[in-house]
Amino acid sequence: MITIRKKLIATFLVISLFVGIMVVAVYNAGRNVADSFHELNDKSVSRINALHQMKIDSLVIYSRAVESTVEDNQKEIPEYIQDIRKAKDDFAGAYDTYSQALTNGDSVGPDRFIMDNWNAFALNSDMLTVLVQGATTDKNEIREMREKLEQSQKRFESVVNENLNSELAHNQVLTTRVDDMERSLFALILAVLASSVMFATGLGSLVSYRISKPLMQLKSSVMELANGNYEARIMKVSNDEFGDLAANFEKMKDELREKDKMQNEFIMVASHELRTPIQPILGFAELALKGKIATPHALQKILDEARRLKRLADDILDVSQIEGGKMICKMEDIYINDVIEGVIQSLSPLVPPGVSITADLSPVDGFLKGDTERLRQAFSNILDNAIKFTQAGNITVSCSKLKDSDKLEIRVSNEGNGIPTEILPRLFGKFVAKDIDGRNKHGTGLGLFITKAIIEGHDGEIRADNNDRGTTFTIILPALTQESKGLAAQ
Structure with missing residues (x-):
């Protein structure tokens, strides 16, 4: 059976699962945005830093190269040969580093121009070295060489600046795209929250309707019942506690x-x-x-x-x-044989000719806790019915203690036609005994109903069975145990 508790738990789990999936989706989207931004930003920053450093280093190299050509005295030039060679080597090493950084950054555009013009710049540097080593170049050649070097420097600086500006612009575009993605992500979060609320509301409304519908039906039926209408019925609409409640x-x-x-x-x-x-x-x-x-x-x-x-x-x-549950029994220690003998004596004048009563009340430990008057009333009703439904023959009353039990068994048997089979199951109901052969027309029809209530009020039981010769009423009552007698004596 699917209970209401299980339905509510399942609803909560479904809502939680839906919200969890949405949260994971939003988290993954945000993480992808952040990773993409960091990746692009790292590449852009490395490229910008490389370009800045190339610009600075090129200026340093250029200054050293110019410094080596400004002296008019060629004899002083060899003193700068080592510096020029070192500057050239440093520049070559720096270029390799910058080229690698630009390549890793997937650079395209102006930085490719830097790589294509490196050979020209290196050639100018080599020519400068040859001039210095030869120490035969005149001032005009040196001046011409310096002009070429200045042109290469300016061209190189222009390209670096162009790359730098391009990277800065690209970085600004990235920032704008990230801002747009953040706004889209925020809109996605709002959409997820709205969807979750709508889903939870819809599912909750459905479950609430499924729960409230049988309650409303039950309320309507209760109102009808209060007005005395027993015909309005509740359909069992669910296989849960409400279904059981409707059935009950x-x-x-x-x-x-x-x-x-x-x-x-x-x-x-x-x-x-x-x-x-x-x-x-x-x-x-x-x-x-x-x-x-x-x-x-x-x-x-x-x-x-x-x-x-x-x-x-x-x-x-x-x-x-x-x-009404208000029948009171005044319990006391009594001897059941005395009660039975008293009932037989009081009913003896009512025994018709041809009918006799035999009591088998051999000495027995027949003490019990009971109400003497109520038990007398019960046994009088049973014996009175036995007398009324016995035309001729013997009525036997016996009392004995059940073997291996602390219970007493009282049996009242008569000789007659017995009780009709269709009446036997409801014999102890109200006014049922009046329907037996019409012989109880002067009785109230309530005696056996009252008798059953009295016996059950003493924690006992009563039954009626047909036998070959008539009917036997059997009464079982709890007897006082030795422990109970000891407590009573104290």
Whole structure:
């Protein structure tokens, strides 16, 4: 069964999973943006730094080269040969480093021009070295050489500046793109949050509807039931606690309908039973007043019907207490054989000719906790029914202790036709005994119902079974144990 708790947990997990997927997607997108930005920024910064350094180093080399040509005295030139050679070598090494940095940065554009013009710049440097080593060049040649060197320097510086400006512009473009990506990422986060809220709201509304729908049906049925309508039914719409609640409610409603029906029947039967003795009382009283019947005879009939009316009133009161859970049993230590013998003696005058009562009450440890008057009432009802439904034969009453048990078994058996099979399962209901062969027309029909309640009030049980010769009522009651007797004696 899929319970409501499981449904709520599943809903929470689905929402959490959806939100988690969205968060991971946003995180990955943001991380990709950051990685791309850092990668491009690192390349751009390395290229810009390389270009700046190339510009600085080229100026240093150029200054050294110019310094070596400004002296008019060629004899002093050889003193700068080592510096010129060192400057050339440094410049060559720097170029390799810068070229590598630019290549790793996937550079295209003006920096390619630097690489293409390096040979011309290096040639000018080599020519300067030859002039110095030869020490035969005149001032005009030196001046011409210096002019060429200046032109190369200016061209190189122009290209470096162009590359530098290009990289700065490219870096600005990257910054703008990153800003755009950040705004897009923020919009994505808002969209994810909105989607999550809408998804959670939709799923929550669906689950809420599935939960509230049976509740509203139950509320409607309860209102109908309160108005006395037992026909409105709840359809079992789900296989969870609400489905079980709906099924139990329908079961309760059926039980209430049955109890209401039984109550109405009880009122009708009780009203009829109450009127039954009243009519003879009124009739005999009128006849006695008119002198049409002997007064003693009329008074005896009136007394008999009044007693019957009292029994019925007492039984109705007992039924009311039983169904209201207010029947009180005054428990005390009693000897069950004494109770049974007292009942037999009181009912002996009612035993018709041809019927006998045999009591097998051999000495037995038959002490128990019970209400003497209530147990007397219960056994009187059972024995009275046995007498009424025995036309001829013997009624046997026995009491014994069950083997290996602290319980007493009392059996009342009669000889007769037995109880009809269709009545036996509901024998201990209200007014059922009056339906047996019509022989209990002067009874209230409530005796066995009250008897069952009294026995169960003593933690006992009662049943009726047909046998080959008649019917046997079996009563099981808990006996006092030795420990209970010791505590009672103290």
